[in-house]
Amino acid sequence: MNSPDTILAPKRITAKNMTEKEFFYGHKACAGCGGSVAVRLALKVTGERTLAAFPAGCMAAVGFIYPQMAFQNNAIITTFPGVASMASGISVGAKALGLKDYKTVAFAGDGGTADIGLQALSGMIDRGDDLMYICYDNEAYMNTGIQKSGLTPYGTQTTTTPAGKNLPGTKTHKKNLFEIIAAHDIAYAATASIGYPQDYINKVNKAKQIKGPSFIHVYASCPTGWGTPTNTTIEIAKEVVDTGLFFLAEYENGEFKLNKNPKEFKSIKNHLSKQGRFKHLTDNDYDIITKQRDMKWERMRKFWTLP
Amino acid sequence: MNRPVKQEYNRPTHIKDFPVGPQFDAGHLADENAGWRTFKPVVDAEKCINCLICYLVCPDGTIIKGENHVSVAYDYCKGCGVCANECPKDAISMVKEER
Ligand SMILES: Cc1ncc(C[n+]2csc(CCOP(=O)(O)OP(=O)(O)O)c2C)c(N)n1
Numbered sequence: 208m209n210s211p212d213t214i215l216a217p218k219r220i221t222a223k224n225m226t227e228k229e230f231f232y233g234h235k236a237c238a239g240c241g242g243s244v245a246v247r248l249a250l251k252v253t254g255e256r257t258l259a260a261f262p263a264g265c266m267a268a269v270g271f272i273y274p275q276m277a278f279q280n281n282a283i284i285t286t287f288p289g290v291a292s293m294a295s296g297i298s299v300g301a302k303a304l305g306l307k308d309y310k311t312v313a314f315a316g317d318g319g320t321a322d323i324g325l326q327a328l329s330g331m332i333d334r335g336d337d338l339m340y341i342c343y344d345n346e347a348y349m350n351t352g353i354q355k356s357g358l359t360p361y362g363t364q365t366t367t368t369p370a371g372k373n374l375p376g377t378k379t380h381k382k383n384l385f386e387i388i389a390a391h392d393i394a395y396a397a398t399a400s401i402g403y404p405q406d407y408i409n410k411v412n413k414a415k416q417i418k419g420p421s422f423i424h425v426y427a428s429c430p431t432g433w434g435t436p437t438n439t440t441i442e443i444a445k446e447v448v449d450t451g452l453f454f455l456a457e458y459e460n461g462e463f464k465l466n467k468n469p470k471e472f473k474s475i476k477n478h479l480s481k482q483g484r485f486k487h488l489t490d491n492d493y494d495i496i497t498k499q500r501d502m503k504w505e506r507m508r509k510f511w512t513l514p
Numbered sequence: 515m516n517r518p519v520k521q522e523y524n525r526p527t528h529i530k531d532f533p534v535g536p537q538f539d540a541g542h543l544a545d546e547n548a549g550w551r552t553f554k555p556v557v558d559a560e561k562c563i564n565c566l567i568c569y570l571v572c573p574d575g576t577i578i579k580g581e582n583h584v585s586v587a588y589d590y591c592k593g594c595g596v597c598a599n600e601c602p603k604d605a606i607s608m609v610k611e612e613r
């Protein structure tokens with residue numbers, strides 16, 4: 208494993224200088240799927256010699272529809288809880304075979320990461336296995352029809368947390384996944400959003416240089432599960448950062464660093480009311496969401512390095 | 515080649531026609547996605563400044579880089595409209611498909 212201070216500052220990746228090859232092409236994700244933006248961009252950074260693993264979830268379901276194989280690189284489906292362990296095995300196996308110039312990447316949804324796959328992920332980081340783990344967070348179990356996960360935010364209507372007279376939809380707040388991962392003292396962890404693609408691809412590029420485990424939590428909208436128009440996928444993922452409901456940060460050298468510290472937040476109500484899953488929210492719900500956001504930012508601004 | 519292309523798919527008739535694993539080789543495309551579309555993105559070459567924002571954010575990788583402006587790989591574009599929505603110059607418009 209590298210000691211954290213040996214992480215090289217790699218050359219900045221842009222749309223202009225990135226490879227023109229597509230590695231996730233012809234897949235059957237819904238039109239406007241944010242998860243597929245996250246996977247496509249990451250693969251364009253990690254390149255042809257990526258050994259990718261996907262647990263059960265949308266990206267596995269849409270990428271491997273026999274006889275269609277949408278991945279241009281090496282890719283495999285794993286058990287739902289086991290993507291981190293299978294990817295660890297792939298990484299160790301590639302080393303044993305003496306392969307050179309490859310990167311192992313595990314991609315999983317929020318359910319596959321923050322709930323059922325958390326134990327395997329923790330073990331992967333603990334062992335110091337050499338691979339990158341990317342969690343594309345669409346804030347529910349989408350592939351099985353929108354069930355609440357540990358990363359579903361307060362007030363979200365899902366099929367297991369319906370909104371009505373007695374319930375505001377989801378009653379719990381998002382798990383602090385990024386901090387949970389950082390608590391393992393991992394060499395590199397980051398949060399990102401497909402709404403800030405430039406920031407995201409450069410975080411992937413940074414994680415690619417790490418010899419050892421690295422982790423990226425990327426916010427990825429889902430028009431089907433969120434009740435949003437297919438063309439607003441990127442707009443919503445940008446806005447969520449601007450409202451402070453999601454944040455861009457890195458954990459490196461044992462330190463938390465905020466990458467973006469908005470002077471003023473955009474309106475939460477304006478942002479959430481555009482999404483079908485939040486249509487039912489009351490003013491009281493907005494107060495709860497705003498309070499939770501402000502508490503989180505107070506803590507981050509107090510203890511984390513600011514940009 | 516930057517993108518895989520659709521190949522003729524023949525139903526296996528013998529055990530040797532099946533792939534060794536549960537999948538065909540990387541990039542084996544047997545089907546297009548164009549049929550999903552009701553609107554298609556049309557690029558105005560005059561307005562496009564080649565900033566490549568649409569190229570970055572296309573969920574399907576169907577924006578093709580060009581010398582002076584982008585173009586669209588229509589076989590696999592699903593017509594989501596993300597490119598048109600993100601274009602800072604309004605150089606992409608969504609036009610109803612006539613079929
Ligand atoms: C052990 C096990 N339990 C349940 C399932 C059914 N299942 C398949 S995909 C999925 C949801 C995946 O949700 P998430 O990880 O959030 O990814 P997304 O579908 O949102 O991309 C579930 C519950 C399974 N395949 N294996």
Ligand code: SF4
Pocket residue numbers: 235236237238239240241242243265269345349350428429430431432
């Ligand atoms: S349900 Fe959501 S995450 Fe799954 S393929 Fe459709 S848009 Fe993507």
